[in-house]
Every structure is written in structure tokens, then in C-alpha cells.
Amino acid sequence: MRAPVAALAVSAALIAIAAACEGAPDEVEVLDLGTVTLSDTGGYSGPIEVAMPSDTTSAVAWCGGYGDAALGAVWTLTDPGGAVVYDGDDGDTSRFRSDFLDDMAPALLPVSPKLPMADGAWSFDWFVGAGNGGSLDCGAVIRSGIGDDVGSDATINVEVVFVGVDLTAATAADDADWQSALDTFETEWGTAGLTVNVVYKDFGGNVDRFTVVDVTDDDYSEFNDLLRTADPDDPRSITFFVVEEIANNSDGGATILGLSAGPPGAATVPRTSKSGVIVSGVDLRDAPGDVGRIMAHEGGHFLGLYHTTEKDGSNHDPLDDTPRCTSDGDGDGILLASECAGSGSGNVMFWTFGDDNPSFSGDQGWVVRRNPVAY
Amino acid sequence: MIATFMLILAGPASAGELREPLMELLNAYEHGASAEDLTRLGDGVVAELLEIAADSGVPHSRRGRAVSALGHYPEPRVRSFLDAQLTGSDAFLQRKATGALAKAFRDDALPSLAPALEAEDAQLRLATVHAVGQLDSKAARDLLQARVRREKDDNVKSVLKSTLASMEAK
Ligand SMILES: [Zn+2]
Numbered sequence: 001m002r003a004p005v006a007a008l009a010v011s012a013a014l015i016a017i018a019a020a021c022e023g024a025p026d027e028v029e030v031l032d033l034g035t036v037t038l039s040d041t042g043g044y045s046g047p048i049e050v051a052m053p054s055d056t057t058s059a060v061a062w063c064g065g066y067g068d069a070a071l072g073a074v075w076t077l078t079d080p081g082g083a084v085v086y087d088g089d090d091g092d093t094s095r096f097r098s099d100f101l102d103d104m105a106p107a108l109l110p111v112s113p114k115l116p117m118a119d120g121a122w123s124f125d126w127f128v129g130a131g132n133g134g135s136l137d138c139g140a141v142i143r144s145g146i147g148d149d150v151g152s153d154a155t156i157n158v159e160v161v162f163v164g165v166d167l168t169a170a171t172a173a174d175d176a177d178w179q180s181a182l183d184t185f186e187t188e189w190g191t192a193g194l195t196v197n198v199v200y201k202d203f204g205g206n207v208d209r210f211t212v213v214d215v216t217d218d219d220y221s222e223f224n225d226l227l228r229t230a231d232p233d234d235p236r237s238i239t240f241f242v243v244e245e246i247a248n249n250s251d252g253g254a255t256i257l258g259l260s261a262g263p264p265g266a267a268t269v270p271r272t273s274k275s276g277v278i279v280s281g282v283d284l285r286d287a288p289g290d291v292g293r294i295m296a297h298e299g300g301h302f303l304g305l306y307h308t309t310e311k312d313g314s315n316h317d318p319l320d321d322t323p324r325c326t327s328d329g330d331g332d333g334i335l336l337a338s339e340c341a342g343s344g345s346g347n348v349m350f351w352t353f354g355d356d357n358p359s360f361s362g363d364q365g366w367v368v369r370r371n372p373v374a375y
Numbered sequence: 376m377i378a379t380f381m382l383i384l385a386g387p388a389s390a391g392e393l394r395e396p397l398m399e400l401l402n403a404y405e406h407g408a409s410a411e412d413l414t415r416l417g418d419g420v421v422a423e424l425l426e427i428a429a430d431s432g433v434p435h436s437r438r439g440r441a442v443s444a445l446g447h448y449p450e451p452r453v454r455s456f457l458d459a460q461l462t463g464s465d466a467f468l469q470r471k472a473t474g475a476l477a478k479a480f481r482d483d484a485l486p487s488l489a490p491a492l493e494a495e496d497a498q499l500r501l502a503t504v505h506a507v508g509q510l511d512s513k514a515a516r517d518l519l520q521a522r523v524r525r526e527k528d529d530n531v532k533s534v535l536k537s538t539l540a541s542m543e544a545k
Pocket residue numbers: 297301307351404405
């Protein structure tokens with residue numbers, strides 16, 4: 001058992017930037033949880049409390065601003081009753097999960113029906129590694145007003161920003177390939193009870209820099225910098241950047257189909273390194289449905305979903321009703337979609353493209369409809 | 376050990392049999408195919424990757440991933456194919472060929488990559504800078520150093536400078 005090493009200087013102040021989403025029966029509020037100092041060589045934030053009102057549906061709490069070269073994660077989560085419900089030392093991710101992320105570590109509640117929201121003070125303790133700059137900026141977003149009365153349907157506002165692709169905000173509505181991509185995206189999200197409202201924007205920044213987003217040598221600064229430009233008119237939105245390509249040149253130049261902030265993303269919080277999703281548009285003209293599939297999958301990550309089964313079977317999500325594939329029929333150490341038919345390949349959050357018409361499970365729908373960005 | 380045993384039992388796969396498992400690897404949302412993954416699929420991978428990379432019926436991104444995956448195989452037939460892609464007309468596959476050439480043939484790829492540093496397409500120049508930047512050699516540094524003086528595009532010049540700086544730091 002380690003001792004907290006951070007000097008805690010948190011004063012929770014309600015900023016109450018309500019994302020007043022037209023027609024929403026609830027609201028989201030942003031809490032400024034202050035600045036925490038810690039050792040630049042790595043350390044713990046110390047306990048940071050977030051008070052959840054009785055009608056809370058969900059929350060995203062974060063500490064961030066520690067730079068693209070440092071990694072952080074929630075190490076301990078304690079519920080309002082004082083029980084430690086997640087401890088990084090024992091690695092049990094069956095109810096809550098927080099992977100190491102660069103620059104900012106958002107934590108979403110709930111990510112599983114096994115750890116539902118409860119009113120009162122939840123306590124988060126982040127660990128951030130070396131090179132963090134010595135301070136963390138912390139905050140939270142709370143969705144409240146309807147408690148757990150979420151229902152089986154929800155709406156999510158989606159802002160699509162075109163960056164260096166042959167599509168613009170003016171042409172997207174009449175572009176058959178783009179509409180085909182959107183149809184697939186909406187169909188897959190529809191299996192979770194989600195309806196999307198889409199608005200378009202043309203990227204206003206340095207198009208040349210972000211047309212091909214480079215993540216060579218695990219340097220995600222270009223990816224993070226593009227997400228830092230996410231600033232939708234309605235903050236209760238997810239921003240999807242459609243770029244020409246995402247490339248990893250330390251992997252022989254391998255192209256990446258899509259990448260989400262997180263998981264989870266910093267829902268309803270604009271202008272951070274975790275404020276959206278980037279999708280490759282390279283298949284738009286010859287396989288537009290695949291672009292829609294990528295949007296559905298990466299958007300699922302943003303909303304707090306993990307791969308149901310990883311490529312090597314080493315990890316699964318914290319949900320009970322998602323299929324877990326364990327049948328490596330040919331013994332090659334790779335759980336292919338063809339080996340996982342009926343046990344994972346039909347899920348949107350499988351690690352690779354599987355069945356032609358994948359869907360979300362009931363628990364996955366439960367999670368995404370509760371996310372603060374949904375209403 | 377168990378995996379190796381089962382592969383031996385199964386025997387070497389022929390190229391056609393590998394299309395489905397290879398496509399499933401190439402279809403991964405966030406990652407390309409690693410050398411380890413490809414080795415696990417057994418013999419015939421190079422032939423099938425060459426077919427996938429050249430197949431216009433395969434979605435573009437997956438063709439590009441096949442090109443990149445060829446970078447794990449420094450073979451003459453791969454070199455010919457990658458050189459042809461680099462001088463072809465598909466801008467995306469050109470970019471993928473730069474990375475694969477550097478990965479497979481290291482400094483021996485520099486004669487192919489040098490002309491791409493002079494290309495009109497700024498994104499191809501950028502991809503080539505990144506590819507050459509992966510080569511930790513004096514010849515690679517000299518090539519980028521010569522280009523940085525002539526580069527006019529601010530973005531490419533900036534990446535050239537930062538790539539050279541990181542090569543110097545290694
Ligand atoms: Zn994924």
C-alpha cells in the first residue's frame with residue numbers, strides 16, 4: 001500500500017457552465033476541482049472528491065494538463081460509502097477501468113451496470129508518471145436532473161469537422177459516399193438506442209499540418225493538438241475530425257483507421273487533448289460503409305466502451321453481457337473474427353471488423369446512453 | 376510452444392488460404408499487422424500481401440496496410456513492388472511505400488527514397504521525411520540535411536528540423 005505523495009490543494013468550485021442542450025430534460029455542469037501539485041518525477045494526486053447530487057446520471061472526472069509525454073490514470077476510486085471500488089494495485093477491471101493516458105486522464109462513471117452511480121462524494125486518486133510538469137488541472141462534468149431514468153433511447157449531437165479531405169460542410173449533405181458512411185454509422189449506433197444529430201464544419205486551422213495526422217514513435221502530440229481544436233457550438237456534442245489519414249511511421253508507415261480520445265473521452269469538455277475522435281477518410285470513395293463502421297467503433301470508445309475482446313484475448317471490457325471470444329481455433333495467438341463467430345465478431349467493439357451488421361449489447365447501450373454527452 | 380506445435384500440425388498455408396486471416400488482421404481498427412502476427416500465419420504471407428496490395432477491389436486503407444506490412448520482408452520481389460508503388464500515381468500508396476521501403480531495406484532504400492523528398496506532393500515529402508527519419512544512419516541524416524536547406528513548405532520544413540533534431544539526440 002503506497003502513501004499519497006502529492007500536496008493536495010483542491011478547492012472545488014462550481015463553475016456551472018451548463019451545456020444547455022435544447023430539448024434535453026437534464027443538464028451538465030462543469031466543476032473546477034482546482035490545481036494539484038505533485039513531483040515531476042511522478043506521483044499521486046491524493047484523494048479528490050466529487051460530490052454527486054441525488055439525481056446524477058453520470059460524470060466524467062479528470063486531472064490533466066500534464067503534457068503529451070507523461071502518462072496518468074485513476075489509481076484508486078472510492079465510493080460515497082467509503083468502499084474502494086477500484087484499485088490499480090490489484091488490477092481488477094470488472095466494474096471500472098482507467099488505462100494510462102497521455103496529458104489528461106478522464107474517468108467515466110458509470111462504465112458498467114455493476115458499478116452504478118450513487119449520490120454523495122466519490123473520491124478519485126490519480127497517478128501520473130514522470131515528466132508531468134509538477135501540477136495537474138482537475139475538474140469534472142456531472143450530468144444531473146433525471147437520475148437513472150434514462151430510458152432505452154438517447155440523442156447525441158455529432159459535429160463532423162473535415163480536414164484536408166475532398167468533402168466540405170457545404171458538400172457533405174449531397175455527397176452520396178458520405179451519406180452512405182453516415183447511414184452505416186447511424187445504423188450501428190441505433191442498435192444502442194442512439195440517434196444522432198449531425199452538423200458540419202470545415203477545419204479552420206492549419207490544414208497542411210493535420211491532413212495526415214502522424215503518431216510516429218508513439219508521439220501523439222499531433223493527434224492531441226488536433227483534438228485541442230474541438231470547440232463545437234453546443235459543447236454537449238462529440239467532435240469527429242475526418243482527416244485524409246492517420247499514419248504511424250515507426251510501424252513501417254502503417255495507416256490507422258481511427259483513433260478516439262481515451263477511452264473514455266472528455267465528454268462535453270471542449271479544447272482538450274481528449275475532446276473528440278479522429279477518423280481516416282481514406283476509404284471514403286471505395287468503401288464508405290467502412291468509414292461509418294470506424295465512426296461507430298471509435299465513437300463507442302469515446303463514450304466509455306472498450307474492446308469486447310482484444311486481438312490476443314488478453315483483455316476484455318467491464319461488461320457481463322458482451323461476448324468474450326476464447327476460441328483460438330488455429331492456435332496462432334490471434335483471435336480472428338472468423339474464429340469468434342457468435343462469440344464476439346458481431347459486436348461493434350470487437351478489435352477488428354467482424355460481421356457485416358455488428359451491434360452493441362444491452363449493457364453497452366446502458367453505458368453510452370448514460371454518458372454526459374447523451375440526452 | 377503450443378501455438379508452434381499446432382502450426383506444424385497444420386503445415387504451411389498456401390497464399391489463397393491466407394487471404395481471410397490476413398484481411399482480418401488488416402481490418403483492425405487501430406493497429407497495423409505486426410511482424411509477430413504475420414509470422415504466426417505461416418508461409419505464404421508475402422505472396423498474399425502482394426496480391427492484397429495490388430487488388431483494387433480491396434478498400435484503400437487495407438491495401439495501404441498490406442504495403443506497410445511488406446516492410447517486414449526485405450526480399451527482392453518486395454523491393455520491386457514497393458519501388459513501383461512509390462513511382463506510381465496513387466498518392467496514398469506512394470506514402471505507404473516510403474515507410475515500407477525504409478523499414479525493409481534500411482539505408483539500401485535511400486536511392487529510392489531520395490527522389491520522393493523532392494516530390495511535388497508535400498504529403499509525400501512529409502511521409503518520406505518520417506520514413507528516412509526512422510533510419511539511424513549518417514547517410515539518412517545527410518539526405519535530410521541536404522533537403523532542409525531547399526524545402527520551401529513551412530510545415531515540411533518544420534518536420535524536417537524536428538526529425539533531424541531527434542536523430543541527433545539518439
Ligand atoms: Zn478500438
